[in-house]
Every structure is written in C-alpha cells, then in structure tokens.
Amino acid sequence: MSARMELVRRLFEVFDRDGVEGVLEIVPDDVVWVPSSGDGRRLVGAEVAEHLQAQASAGVQQDQRLLGIEEHGEDVVVQGSLRFSTASGHVDEQLYWVYRFEGDRLREALAFPTRRAAMQAVAERDAV
Amino acid sequence: MRDAAPVPEGCDDGEHLHAPRNALRANDAAHAILDTVYETSPTGLAFLDAGLRFARVNSAFAAISGETVGAHLGRVVTDVLDIDSSFASVLRRCVAGGADERDVELRLRDVDGRERHVLLSCSAVGGAERPAGVAVALHDITERKRAERDRSRRLRDASTLAALGELLDGRLEADAILAGVTRIAVEHLADWCAVSVPAPDGGLRTPASAARDPELRLRIARVEELFFGPGDSRSASRDVLRTGEPVLVEEVTEAMLADVAEEADALGLLRSLRLSSALVVPLVTRGEVLGVLRMATIGDDRRFDVDDCDLARDIGRRVAAAVDAARLLRVATEERRRAESALARESAARRDLERAHARTRLLADLSGLLESSFDVVPVLDDVCAMLTERLVEHARIDVAADAARHSGRSGADDGEGTARYRLAAAGRTLGTLVVGWGSSDPDPEDVALLCEVARRIALNVDASLRHAERAAAARTLQTSLLPEVLPRVPGLLLAVRYTPAVGGAEVGGDFYDVFPLGDGTWMVVVGDVCGKGVEAASLTSQLRYTLRALGPRRPDPSGLLTELNGFLDGRGQHRFASLVLFRVDRSRAADGEATLDVASAGHPAPFLLHPDGVEVVPGHGPVVGLGLDAAFPAERVTLSPGTVAVAYTDGISEARHDDVRDADALGLEVAEVREDGPSGVAREIEVRARDRAGGALRDDAVVLALALDDD
Numbered sequence: 001m002s003a004r005m006e007l008v009r010r011l012f013e014v015f016d017r018d019g020v021e022g023v024l025e026i027v028p029d030d031v032v033w034v035p036s037s038g039d040g041r042r043l044v045g046a047e048v049a050e051h052l053q054a055q056a057s058a059g060v061q062q063d064q065r066l067l068g069i070e071e072h073g074e075d076v077v078v079q080g081s082l083r084f085s086t087a088s089g090h091v092d093e094q095l096y097w098v099y100r101f102e103g104d105r106l107r108e109a110l111a112f113p114t115r116r117a118a119m120q121a122v123a124e125r126d127a128v
Numbered sequence: 129m130r131d132a133a134p135v136p137e138g139c140d141d142g143e144h145l146h147a148p149r150n151a152l153r154a155n156d157a158a159h160a161i162l163d164t165v166y167e168t169s170p171t172g173l174a175f176l177d178a179g180l181r182f183a184r185v186n187s188a189f190a191a192i193s194g195e196t197v198g199a200h201l202g203r204v205v206t207d208v209l210d211i212d213s214s215f216a217s218v219l220r221r222c223v224a225g226g227a228d229e230r231d232v233e234l235r236l237r238d239v240d241g242r243e244r245h246v247l248l249s250c251s252a253v254g255g256a257e258r259p260a261g262v263a264v265a266l267h268d269i270t271e272r273k274r275a276e277r278d279r280s281r282r283l284r285d286a287s288t289l290a291a292l293g294e295l296l297d298g299r300l301e302a303d304a305i306l307a308g309v310t311r312i313a314v315e316h317l318a319d320w321c322a323v324s325v326p327a328p329d330g331g332l333r334t335p336a337s338a339a340r341d342p343e344l345r346l347r348i349a350r351v352e353e354l355f356f357g358p359g360d361s362r363s364a365s366r367d368v369l370r371t372g373e374p375v376l377v378e379e380v381t382e383a384m385l386a387d388v389a390e391e392a393d394a395l396g397l398l399r400s401l402r403l404s405s406a407l408v409v410p411l412v413t414r415g416e417v418l419g420v421l422r423m424a425t426i427g428d429d430r431r432f433d434v435d436d437c438d439l440a441r442d443i444g445r446r447v448a449a450a451v452d453a454a455r456l457l458r459v460a461t462e463e464r465r466r467a468e469s470a471l472a473r474e475s476a477a478r479r480d481l482e483r484a485h486a487r488t489r490l491l492a493d494l495s496g497l498l499e500s501s502f503d504v505v506p507v508l509d510d511v512c513a514m515l516t517e518r519l520v521e522h523a524r525i526d527v528a529a530d531a532a533r534h535s536g537r538s539g540a541d542d543g544e545g546t547a548r549y550r551l552a553a554a555g556r557t558l559g560t561l562v563v564g565w566g567s568s569d570p571d572p573e574d575v576a577l578l579c580e581v582a583r584r585i586a587l588n589v590d591a592s593l594r595h596a597e598r599a600a601a602a603r604t605l606q607t608s609l610l611p612e613v614l615p616r617v618p619g620l621l622l623a624v625r626y627t628p629a630v631g632g633a634e635v636g637g638d639f640y641d642v643f644p645l646g647d648g649t650w651m652v653v654v655g656d657v658c659g660k661g662v663e664a665a666s667l668t669s670q671l672r673y674t675l676r677a678l679g680p681r682r683p684d685p686s687g688l689l690t691e692l693n694g695f696l697d698g699r700g701q702h703r704f705a706s707l708v709l710f711r712v713d714r715s716r717a718a719d720g721e722a723t724l725d726v727a728s729a730g731h732p733a734p735f736l737l738h739p740d741g742v743e744v745v746p747g748h749g750p751v752v753g754l755g756l757d758a759a760f761p762a763e764r765v766t767l768s769p770g771t772v773a774v775a776y777t778d779g780i781s782e783a784r785h786d787d788v789r790d791a792d793a794l795g796l797e798v799a800e801v802r803e804d805g806p807s808g809v810a811r812e813i814e815v816r817a818r819d820r821a822g823g824a825l826r827d828d829a830v831v832l833a834l835a836l837d838d839d
Contacts, residue, residue: 036807067616079837081613087599088824089627092614093807094837113805114621115837116770 004101005069008076011099012066020049027106036082036095036111037062061085067094072122074101079115098122172246172266178259180205180219192246192268194239210237218248223262226252233269245273285439288316292443296450305454306336309421309447314338317436318423320348323411323447324365325419332365344401344426351397364408365420372417374409374444376437380424405431409440411448418448487577490518494581498588502595511585519574521545521566527559527589547575549582553590561585602628602635609635609668615642617650619714619722621837623806625814627779627829635665636828637705638777643676645683648715651675654775654832655707656731658753667703667753675709685709685727689749689760693729696753704753706731708775712767712834720769722836727762733791734775736765737802737809742795772802772809772835779829783817806833 001009007026014022024046033048034040043051055062061084068079076099084091096118100108112118166173172189176182182200190197193209200208206216215234222229232248247267254260295308306323313321322337334352339345364375377384380403389395404425411419421444425431432440497510508525515523547570549561561582570578606628614622628636637657644650653675657667674695675688682688688709696704711725726734728747736743749760767773774795782788789797798812810833818825 063613065613079616081616083613087603089625091623091625091811092611093623093810094614094616094621095805095807113807114803114835117803117805 002071003104004074004076004099004106005071007104007106008069008078008099009066012064012078012080015064020052024049031106032108034108034110036093036113037084055084059086072119073126074103075099075122075125076101077115077118077122100125172264172268174200174264174266175253175261176205176219176264177261178223178254180216180223180262182208183261188268189264189266192238192244192266193236194242210239210241212236215248219250219262219264222250222252223259226255226259228252231267244268244270246270281435284316288312288439288443289446291316292446296446302451302454302458303335305447305450307338309443310336310338313421313423313440313443314340317439318407318432319426320344321421321423322348323419323421325411326369332363332369340426347401348424351401364406365422368408368410368420369417372410372412374407374437374441376432376434377406378431378433380404380406402426404428407432407437407440409437409444411444411451413445413448413452416452418451420444421447483571483573486518487573490514491577491580491584495584498584502592502599504589504592507588507592508585511581515563515581519563519577521564523564524562525551525559525585526562527551528557547578549578551582551586551589553583553586556590558586558589558593605635605665609639609665609672611641615644617642617644617712617834619837620650620712620834621806622652622832622834623810624830624832625810627814627825629660629779629825629827635662635668636660637664637668638779638828638830639668639672640830640832641672641675643679645711646680647683649683649711649713651679651683651685651688652710652712652775652832652834653707654731654734654777654830655705656777656828656830657705658703658751660828663703667705671705671707683711684762685711685725686749686760686762689727689729689752690758693752693756693758693760697755704751705729706751706778708732708734708747710734710773710775710834714836720836720838722767724765724767724773725762726765727760729758729760732776732778732781734773735791735795736767737772737774737795737799738768739770739802742792742799744791744795767834767836769836769838770802772806772833774809774813774831774833776813776831777829779825779827780813780817780831782827783821783825783829787820789820806835809833 010026011023014026029045031045033043035043035048035051037055038051041051052062063083063085065081065083066078067081070077078097078099079094080097081092081094083093093113096112096115098108098110098112098118098121099106100110110121112121166184166186169186170188172192173184173186174182174189175184181202181204185197185200187197190200193200195208205211205219209215212235215236218229218232218234221227228249228251230249234246234248235243236246237243245268247269249265249267251263252259252261253263291312292309295312296305310321310323319341320337320339322334324332324334327333334349337345337349339348364377367373368375385395385398385403389398404427406425407423409421410417411421421440423432423440494511494514497507497514501507504527508527512523512525545565545567547563547565549563550557551559551561561578563578610626614624622642624640626638626640628638637660639653639655639657641653642650643653653672655668655671657664657671671692674692678688678691678695682691689707692707707729708731709725709727712722713725714722716723724736724745726745726747727749728734728745729749730751731747733744733746735745743765745763745765747760747763750756750758752758765773776794781790781794794813797816798809801808801812804812810831813831813833814829817829817831
C-alpha cells in the first residue's frame with residue numbers, strides 16, 4: 001500500500017477517533033475540502049472544521065466509513081459510506097471521495113455521489 | 129314787621145292834623161300792602177299772638193296746613209298743626225327772646241296726615257318787653273325734599289344693586305351669596321338683615337345674617353331663638369314663605385311687641401331692640417320660594433317704606449335667581465362629577481377588561497408557543513421574548529441542570545424590581561422564571577398571570593423532558609430495528625433517508641433492510657408496518673428477521689412475500705404491513721447491467737429513473753398480515769448504468785394528504801438529479817416531500833435509492 005493510500009486510511013481512522021481537528025493536525029493547512037454536505041463549496045484548511053462544527057451545533061452527528069480504496073496516479077479514490085444522524089432521523093449514503101496528492105502531499109479531498117463522477121475527475125486530472 | 133296803631137277814618141287834613149292824617153293814610157297803605165302781600169305771597173304767612181294763637185293766616189299757609197284760613201284764626205298753633213315739639217319751641221323762643229329765626233327746617237303733618245317739610249322763619253313783633261306776637265313765614269319744601277329723597281333713594285338703590293351685582297357676578301356658592309346680600313343690605317338699606325330658608329326639620333334656618341352693630345345681630349338672634357321656634361306660626365317669614373308676598377311693617381308698634389311677647393321680661397327684651405320697622409321679602413325664582421330676606425331698622429331715624437319694599441323684593445328676586453343658579457350649578461356639577469366618576473369607573477373597568485383580555489391573549493399565545501414544539505430551548509426563548517414585549521421589562525428562564533438547558537434574554541439581571549417564579553411540575557423543581565418589572569409595581573393580576581405562566585412553562589419543560597426521554601428511547605429502539613449502516617453491495621451504490629414522524633417520541637413502522645441472499649444476489653426491502661409504538665416495533669423486528677431468515681431459502685421476492693404472509697397469518701395478530709422487495713442480481717443481465725425482481729405487498733409502487741425517462745414498477749399483491757391467501761407476482765426490470773431505482777413509503781407519496789403523488793409524478797419531479805446518483809435522488813425526493821408537507825413530514829418516511837456502481 002502506498003504512502004498516499006496509507007494516509008487516506010489513517011485520515012478515516014483519525015476522523016473516527018479524534019474528529020476533524022485530528023485530521024487537520026496531520027494534513028497541510030492549505031488542503032482544499034469539498035465535502036458532500038457543503039453544497040459544492042471549497043473549504044480551505046480549518047474552514048472544514050468550522051463547517052463540521054456548525055453541523056454538530058445543529059445536532060447533526062456524522063460518521064463515515066471506508067468501504068473501498070484504490071489509487072489512480074496521484075489520486076486516491078475511496079468508496080465510503082457517510083451517515084448523518086439527527087433527532088429527526090438519519091441519512092445513509094454511499095459515495096466516493098477523491099484525495100488528490102502532489103507527491104505525498106495532500107492537496108484536495110473531493111466528494112462525489114457516484115463512482116462515475118469520481119473517475120471522471122480523476123480522468124480530467126490525468127488529461128491535464 | 130312792626131305793630132301799627134289803627135288810624136281813625138275821617139280825620140282832618142290840617143297841618144296839625146296833617147301828620148296824623150298822613151300817618152293814617154300811610155297806615156292804610158301799609159295794611160293794603162300787607163294784605164296784598166298776604167294774599168299773593170306763595171309763602172305761607174301767619175301772625176300769631178303772644179299765646180301763639182293765629183291772628184292772621186294767608187291762603188298759602190292754609191294750603192300747607194290743609195285747613196281753611198278761618199279755621200286757623202284764634203286757635204293755638206299746636207291745635208291746628210300736627211307739628212313736632214321743635215316747631216312750637218322755635219316759635220316760643222322767638223316770642224320770648226325777640227330773636228328772629230331763619231329757615232329752620234321742620235316737619236309737620238297736614239290735616240290729612242300727610243307729612244310736609246317746611247322752612248320756618250319767624251320774627252317777634254313788639255319786642256321782648258311787650259311781645260305782641262310772632263310773624264311766621266312757612267316755605268313748603270315738601271316737593272323739594274321728596275325730590276331730594278327720591279334722588280337719594282335712586283342713588284342708594286343704584287349703589288345697592290351695583291354692590292349686589294358685583295356680589296352675584298361670578299359668585300356661584302349659595303352661602304357666600306346669602307352672606308354677601310345681608311352685608312349689602314346692612315350697608316345700604318337696613319340696620320339688620322338675615323336670610324332664612326326652610327330647614328329639613330320643617331322649621332327655618334338662618335344661614336346668613338348681618339347688622340350694623342355686631343351686638344345687635346347677636347341680640348336679635350337670641351330673641352328669635354326665644355320667640356320664634358321652627359314651627360312658630362306668628363313668624364311673618366312663614367307667611368312670606370307660604371304666600372310669596374312681602375310683608376312690610378312700616379312702624380313697629382308697642383301693640384305688635386306686646387302681641388309677640390307674652391311675658392313682661394320678654395316684652396322688655398323686645399323693646400330693648402328698638403325695632404322701628406321691619407320688612408320680609410321672598411327669595412323667589414321660577415315660581416319657587418327658596419327662603420326669605422328679612423330686614424329691620426332700629427330707632428326713629430328711618431323706617432322702611434314701599435320703595436324700600438320694592439327694592440328689597442328686587443334684591444330678593446336677584447338673590448333667589450343667583451342662589452337657584454348656584455343650586456343648579458351645584459346639581460349640574462354634582463351630576464357632572466358623578467358622570468365623570470362613572471366615566472372614570474367605566475374607563476377603569478374598560479382598562480381592566482382590556483388588560484384582562486390582553487392577559488388572556490398573552491396566556492393563550494404563550495400556551496400556543498409552549499405547545500408548538502418539544503424543542504424546549506427555542507420555545508423558551510420565544511416565551512421570554514413575548515413576555516418582554518407584552519408584560520415585563522425583561523425575562524429569563526433558567527432550567528435546572530438536569531434539563532441541561534438555559535434560555536432567556538441577555539441583560540435579565542436579578543436585582544431590584546425582579547421577581548422569581550419557581551418552575552415545578554410533578555413534584556420536582558425544573559427551573560426558575562426570572563422577570564423584571566422595571567420601575568412600576570406589578571399589578572396583582574399580572575403577578576397571578578406570571579404564576580400561571582410559570583406553571584405552564586414548568587409543565588412544558590416537564591413534558592419536553594419526558595418527550596425527549598421517550599424520543600431517545602424510541603430512537604434507540606428504532607435504530608435497533610434498522611441496519612446500523614448500509615452494507616457494501618458489490619457493484620451497487622445505495623442511499624437511504626429515514627425520517628420518523630414529527631416529535632419522534634414513538635417508534636415508527638417504516639423500515640428498510642439490505643441483506644445478501646447467499647447466491648450472489650441481494651435483497652433490498654422497504655416496508656411499512658401498520659401503527660406505531662412497541663407493537664409496531666415488534667412486528668417490524670419480526671418482519672426484518674423473518675425476511676432475513678427466509679430469504680436465502682426463498683430468494684424470489686414473490687415467494688418470499690408469500691412465505692412471510694403465511695408466517696404472519698400463523699401468528700394470529702391483527703397487524704399488517706406493506707412491503708416492496710428488490711432482488712438485485714448482476715449475474716443474469718448483460719455486462720454492466722443487473723436485473724431487479726420486484727414484488728410488492730400493498731406498497732407504493734417503486735420506480736426507475738432511466739436516462740430516457742421514468743419506469744414505474746407496479747405491484748399487484750395485497751398487504752401482508754391480514755390472513756389472506758394472496759399472491760405477490762413479481763416484475764423483472766433491468767437496472768442499467770445510470771439508472772437509479774427508488775423505493776419509498778407513503779410518508780413520501782402522501783406527505784400532503786390532499787396532494788398524493790404517484791410513482792410517475794415522484795419520478796418526474798426528481799429526474800433532473802438522476803446523475804447525482806442514489807444519494808442525490810434520495811435527497812431531492814425527501815426535500816420535495818418536505819416542501820409539500822410545509823416543513824416537517826407528518827408521518828414516518830423512508831426513501832431508498834440504488835444504482836449500479838460503475839465507471
């Protein structure tokens with residue numbers, strides 16, 4: 001397993017154990033995050049923590065699991081599940097993330113609703 | 129005037145006789161002149177001898193006395209003339225002293241009793257040693273005196289009425305009017321004056337009196353107290369009160385006093401007052417006699433006459449009108465005061481009513497707020513805001529630590545003007561309502577209202593806590609009835625959204641499941657058990673685990689539903705459920721595709737969102753659990769890349785009861801988000817259902833979407 005895939009696995013473990021604050025401690029400050037719950041917004045560094053904190057304040061509990069992982073060039077594609085639980089129910093979604101690296105340095109983490117969309121993003125980078 | 133010896137007629141005209149003759153002629157001439165003067169003089173002339181007997185009187189004198197000329201002659205002056213003693217005294221002094229008197233003003237009464245005013249001049253005739261008599265000249269000045277008196281009266285009347293006008297001008301208190309009029313009467317008209325009015329006991333009371341001599345006022349009051357009790361019929365005042373006509377006593381006689389005083393001492397007391405005349409006039413206005421104005425003169429200097437009576441009557445009318453106006457004003461003022469008082473009471477009552485209505489509305493609105501949600505924090509914030517807006521200066525609600533809540537407006541500090549109300553329910557203290565009243569003291573009704581508000585808040589907090597506890601228990605149970613997480617199904621991408629009904633304090637009957645059938649295919653289940661609560665949860669659990677147990681043996685959805693229906697029938701319970709089953713098989717379809725065997729048991733029809741449209745998969749079976757020997761025929765459809773299959777419960781399709789959406793309609797309205805995959809489609813379906821419901825969904829709802837997980 002490559003260092004990039006290892007880092008991504010570790011991110012899921014840290015998030016599950018320490019939350020987003022723990023994740024931010026092991027990635028560069030300028031990583032761009034595009035979470036599935038962010039309506040397409042690009043959050044830089046600690047902004048993602050603020051976003052998740054706002055969700056928590058609204059009573060939303062978030063859990064995510066890694067279901068599958070594969071590497072495409074400098075991109076790591078993850079199939080995972082994401083569960084948002086509130087007092088008024090829950091949402092359970094299976095989706096994809098693309099962790100985009102430059103070397104071993106994480107630059108972006110992007111959420112996609114389908115594998116097709118995730119792979120299209122990978123292909124576009126490869127084309128560039 | 130000198131006495132002259134008579135000249136004998138027929139005397140010679142000789143020299144020694146010329147002088148006497150001449151004297152006689154001269155005497156005759158003097159007599160003639162005297163006669164002429166007597167006859168023609170407008171002045172009354174008379175000659176009285178030393179005994180004051182009339183020796184000669186001219187007609188002018190007789191006109192003054194009222195007797196004929198002849199009736200005077202030979203009679204003593206006092207026998208002819210009704211004169212006062214001073215008249216005779218002047219004549220005697222003149223005869224005795226020989227001194228003339230000039231223009232002594234005197235009064236006499238003529239034969240008809242009429243008073244006349246004269247100027248008396250007299251000259252002694254014959255000297256003091258041998259007085260022959262006295263020549264008298266009387267100048268009748270009666271008319272002049274009358275004119276002077278009339279002018280004086282007019283001046284007096286004018287000044288009296290002017291003073292009265294000044295008194296009455298703007299004077300609106302009856303007692304002040306009556307006191308003033310007695311004072312004016314004494315200043316201008318009388319020596320004593322009083323106003324008497326009927327008293328409630330049937331007598332008379334005298335609210336005002338005045339006298340030139342203060343002691344006289346007291347003495348008269350004493351006499352009245354002695355002789356004229358409340359029911360004394362001898363009182364002229366009673367006559368005036370009864371008849372409305374004035375009583376004028378121009379001269380108070382001894383007989384009158386004796387008539388009143390029955391005892392010697394009393395008569396002496398009456399005499400000591402020296403009353404000379406009296407006058408009682410009514411205070412009458414608008415035909416009503418309000419009282420009497422009483423006046424008296426003291427001594428001989430002046431007495432009331434008809435003119436005085438007329439003036440007094442005029443005064444009486446004016447005073448009565450003023451008193452009546454004052455009385456009417458008092459009545460009107462009293463009426464106005466009563467009306468204002470009544471208006472004030474009405475206004476106060478209206479304000480009280482409005483405040484009561486406001487309190488009722490506030491309590492109703494607060495109750496509505498408290499009942500609007502079990503989410504206690506925003507509700508209590510709204511309660512504080514409403515209280516601050518409509519009742520108190522500031523409000524804060526502190527909820528006990530076990531409720532882990534805090535609500536309220538900032539700045540609601542405890543301090544002066546702050547009141548605290550304990551929030552207690554079911555025997556436990558849940559918190560405190562703290563309000564500030566500002567600078568004003570609280571109305572007791574407002575305090576009572578806040579006590580009730582505190583009670584309702586406590587009930588709400590208690591209910592919210594209990595609801596939260598039930599909801600937590602329900603969530604825990606509900607979670608146990610649903611998959612902890614969607615499993616990873618090779619080649620499939622899944623998304624599910626589960627929403628319990630509003631409140632969420634009970635376990636709902638909607639459920640879903642995804643499990644493998646052991647042959648490489650997977651079963652996807654969406655169901656809805658009739659009812660809620662523990663029994664529904666129990667059946668939900670039975671259904672899930674029965675399906676999981678039967679599934680590998682009867683993997684076809686049709687057979688599985690038949691088995692399930694039989695199983696439920698055997699349990700003899702009266703609950704039923706609707707379900708839709710997808711059996712996903714990637715092995716039978718062409719590469720890159722999958723087949724879906726779909727069977728429904730009375731469940732809303734699922735649909736597929738294809739790139740080229742919506743495909744509804746109608747179900748034909750009835751619900752399970754009713755003991756019916758039913759069939760559940762399955763449909764096979766193809767799940768192609770890019771297609772999203774959707775199953776849901778009636779909480780989605782019937783989010784709004786008057787706008788039930790069928791599968792085709794639901795599919796069409798989310799077709800545009802198909803490329804967002806199962807998660808995007810499921811999210812859009814729920815969002816639109818919430819929109820139709822106006823916010824929160826009223827019933828449990830499940831929407832499950834799946835698609836091939838391909839590139």
